Amino acid sequence: MSGLTPEEQALIAPIERAPILERTLEWAAINSGTTHLDGLAAMAAKLAEAFAVLPGEVRLAEPVPVEKADSEGHMRAVAHGRHLVVSVRPEAERRVILTGHMDTVYAKDHPFQTCDWLDEDTLHGPGTADMKGGLSLMLAGLAAYERGNPTLGYDVLINSDEETGSLSSSALIAQLARGKMAALTYEPALPDGSMARARPGSGNYAAIIHGKSAHAGRNPQDGRNAVVAAGDLALKLAAGRREGLSVNPARIEGGAPNNTVPDLAILHFNLRPRTPELAEVAQAMIDAAIAEVAAEHDVSIHLTGGVSRPPKPIGSETEALYGLVSQAAADLGQAMRWKDTGGVCDGNNIAACGVPVLDTMGALGGSIHSPDEFLLASSLDARARLTALVMHRLDRQGITL
Structure with missing residues (x-):
């Protein structure tokens, strides 16, 4: 000393x-x-x-x-x-x-x-x-x-x-x-x-997905499967990973009995951008994925959460x-x-x-x-x-x- x-x-x-x-x-x-x-x-x-x-x-x-x-x-x-x-x-x-x-x-x-x-x-x-x-x-x-x-x-x-x-x-x-x-x-x-x-920064999100219920055997075509939409959204978000940006779809909640097309699912996910610029890229990627999944599956998606820890x-x-x-x-x-x-x-x-x-x-x-x-x-x-x-x-x- x-x-x-x-x-x-x-x-x-x-x-x-x-x-x-x-x-x-x-x-x-x-x-x-x-x-x-x-x-x-x-x-x-x-x-x-x-x-x-x-x-x-x-x-x-x-x-x-x-x-x-x-x-x-x-x-x-x-x-x-x-x-x-x-x-x-x-x-x-x-x-x-x-x-x-x-x-x-x-x-x-x-x-x-x-x-x-x-x-x-x-x-x-x-x-x-x-x-x-x-x-x-x-x-x-x-x-x-x-x-x-x-x-x-x-x-x-x-x-x-x-x-x-x-x-x-x-x-x-x-x-x-x-x-x-x-x-x-x-x-x-x-x-x-x-x-x-x-x-890096960190953001926690929940995407609340509303579809339409229907009988899984009698008229499944009339339903809009929220769980399938949640899975598709998880895959699209995971595909957005890149250098300096990690994306982790962590949990899907919701669903319905096996004989019912589920009309509700909640996808929880975390992302970590290394820079403020990548945080903006991540938000644009999330917005695009939600719009695409909502259109493809004819469901509504409400996003909650955000980046609470800036880079x-x-x-x-x-x-x-x-x-x-x-x-x-x-x-x-x-x-x-x-x-x-x-x-x-x-x-x-x-x-x-x-x-x-x-x-x-x-x-x-x-x-x-x-x-x-x-x-x-x-x-x-x-x-x-x-x-x-x-x-x-x-x-x-x-x-x-």
Whole structure:
């Protein structure tokens, strides 16, 4: 750590692994799957209590109403948990935003509910890497930063719906991100310290297809088969894959008894454009495929959804932010690499506001979104030190292009 000034060494010296790990274990024991509202409420209460140690206002923001197509093709309200917001020195001229999420992919009744140790450094457990450990180390890093005569203002946003696209929090993300000099998001890094660079966009859609029912034996020619139309639409959309654009028809709902021509089907699909230009290409492709299938099968098709995560390209300001963070990591003796990824997160939404963002500041870990999820405990205090040092250097020197 020879690259650290005496002031920086004093700043990070009090950071210890044990309290960060203890908090991570406590939070990972709370099932906070996106649809488990009671679990999210319990998690939000724990977070509000913990983040109250920072010298700012802590509040819980209500989710924006969201609707989703149900299995019968009707739009239904989807309930979400509240989002935690912490505002520190809102009057400061220079401000940053730090974000994370309290929800996990593990439903209330998912069998993966407890933590255990695979070895002395590898903690196996639900949400440990993604991202209860990241939230815990973020708080430790901010608490350390606050001991160093800080002047930088910042907002912390921890939402409850990141794992399903942040539909009820995207407006809040945009509101808090605008005008910030930089953003740090606490998605997990890979076990070797690799961090996400450019990300594609992501859109989730549901095409609701209405045909016409008829008897499958007596007069099938009078029917308009919505399931066949859905299958045709899935094939046409899949054929639109190209370099920089993935298209994934994921599920078809609907149908009817075997003796009835089905008059309803719902095709759910996801697409991921690498660039804003490809997002426009994808939308044109969807529109063309829907028009063609509707005409060929004499059905009506109503499309819901859209690109909720814009593509995240890398500009000069983001390169400069990464330079600051990677130098801080090097001065701390931490390995760090930066590479493009196929995943998406709230960093996409922040980048769309014109704010440079580094979105894998969390714990090192892997096998996320699976019963094999794990984090490396040694990264908890290491990444907390990185957070404190990055905040301190953003405060003292800003971002130099």
